Amino acid sequence: MSEAMSSPETEQLALLASRPAWARVPGYLRLSGPGWLQGAMTLGGGSAITSLTIGAVYGYELLWVQPLAMMIGCIMLFALSHQTLSTGIKPFEAMRKHVSPALAWLWAIAALASSIIWGFSHYPLSAGMLEEIIAVGTGFSLQREAGAARELFLFALAVLVWMLCAYTAWHYGAGGRAVMLFENAIKVLSGMIIVAFAWVVIRASLSGQVDWAAVLAGYIPGRLPDDAAGVTTVMAALGTAVGINMTFVYGYTLLDRGWGRAHRELSRWDIVMGLVIPYILVTGLISIAAAGAFYGSDMSIEGKLSPAQAGAMFADAGMGPITGRLIFALGILGMAVGSLVMHMLCCGAAAGAMFGWENHSTPYRLALLLPTPAVLGVFLWSSMGAYVILPTSAICGLLLPIAYLGWLFLNNNREYLGNDCPTGGKRLVFNTAMVVCIVVVLASVVYSTSVAMGWI
Helix, strand or coil, X not given: CCCHHHHHHHHHHHXXXXXXXXXXXXXXXHHCCHHHHHHHHHCCHHHHHHHHHHHHHHCCCCCCHHHHHHHHHHHHHHHHHHHHHHHCCCHHHHHHHHCCHHHHHHHHHHHHHHHHHHHHXXXXXXXXXXXXXXXXXXXXXXCCCCCHHHHHHHHHHHHHHHHHHHHHHHHHCCCCHHHHHHHHHHHHHHHHHHHHHHHHHHHHHHCCCCCHHHHHHHCCCCCCCCCHHHHHHHHHHHHHHCCHHHHHHHHHHHHHCCCCHHHHHHHHXXXXXXXXXXXXXXXXXXXXXXXXXXXXXXXXXXXCCCHHHHHHHHHHHHHHHHHHHHHHHHHHHHHHHHHHHHHHHHHHHHHHHHHCCCCCCHHHHHHCCCCHHHHHHHHCHHHHHHHHHHHHHHHHHXXXXXXXXXXXXXXXXXXXXXXXXXXXXXXXXXXXXXXXXXXXXXXXXXXXXXXXXXXX
16 A cells, blocks of 8 residues: 555545535545445345344334444444554454454454355345346246246346356456446445435335334334344344444455555545445335335234345335336345445455465455355245345344454554554543444343343
8 A cells, every 4th residue: 555656646635634524525425435335245135134124023113223233333444444544454464463363363254254155145135136127127037936947047147146246356356447446336336226215215105104203213212122033133233234244344445445544534434425324324215115015014024024025015015016126126136236246355355364365366366256156045045035134144243243342452552553543532532432332232242142042
């Protein structure tokens, strides 16, 4: 990472920093990037099904859970960006040298494993959404077929998705202009996803299905669910807002972009614009639409509502096939594809860190393809369905303290940060915020375990 190489951008950042906050937004939006990749990663199948479950099963009552989960993740990512951009040291090396080699390896292995596991739900999800789009757009459909023909059709669609994702990840690995092109594509994709779900909610609102007073009340934290399924849903929200694989790959995308000390303020704006705002908007819109259309129905949908089923139910609820199935499917497909590309990049970063492979080398690029076997998930989808997503998300939530505790130690390690180590009131505020985040995550782990074991 070289500041000299980015001196025109550094000068532009210095000029932007002298302007009022509102006047910085256009410039920061144009220069932003890694935060949008985090947004693409978190807005995947886990977030979609967790949001559907929150709205369909709990109405507007748990709308506050996902914004809270994102606030926790946001604070911790602020800490990581400050550390990485201040030192230029790769996160795995920092964790290994200054905290614990065992913790660093556990972090990398957890990130790698979760990125591969998630593919087994995301490829079937992507194929299913493509199938929906083809069915609505052309009338061709094998959805009523139960034999090998439909499974092979879904497999072919999953392979097409894999080819797109692999091509994108492989060329992102070339660095330079390919990085910026991919980040700009993610910005456009994120905007399209927001528009798609906003369209769904507007149609639901116009048909009288949304209680906006209850929506506002739902963003005020209230009681936690005391049943195992409800606790799993809350844990899934914590696990999908900022997952363990996101915590690993973020620092590497910062370094891939060539960012350094001068980009520290930009990185915070980048996280807010690219991750926080899109996540809160998209997950909130999905939950609101699901609450308006499905909450209070006599259907057994707890933890089992797949996006394809939801799209059909939205259509039956009065939104029509274009909004209920086509637009909704396009939004879910965009979420899944963006997430799958980031899973590949996480595998490359984690494997490269553990085995010392140079970024963009042949072994690194081959590691990008580690999630490839997950394409076979389409053959397991009829038995797994959406059932696996909430438990997988919850397990990812259990792993978060690994990264969070490491970052807290690093944030107070003067040998690592030197003069960039927070001091005085700033240190107190930052450490307090990080400790609160860790306590909340650990408390959720203890609470979920207690419910699962029947202790409470």
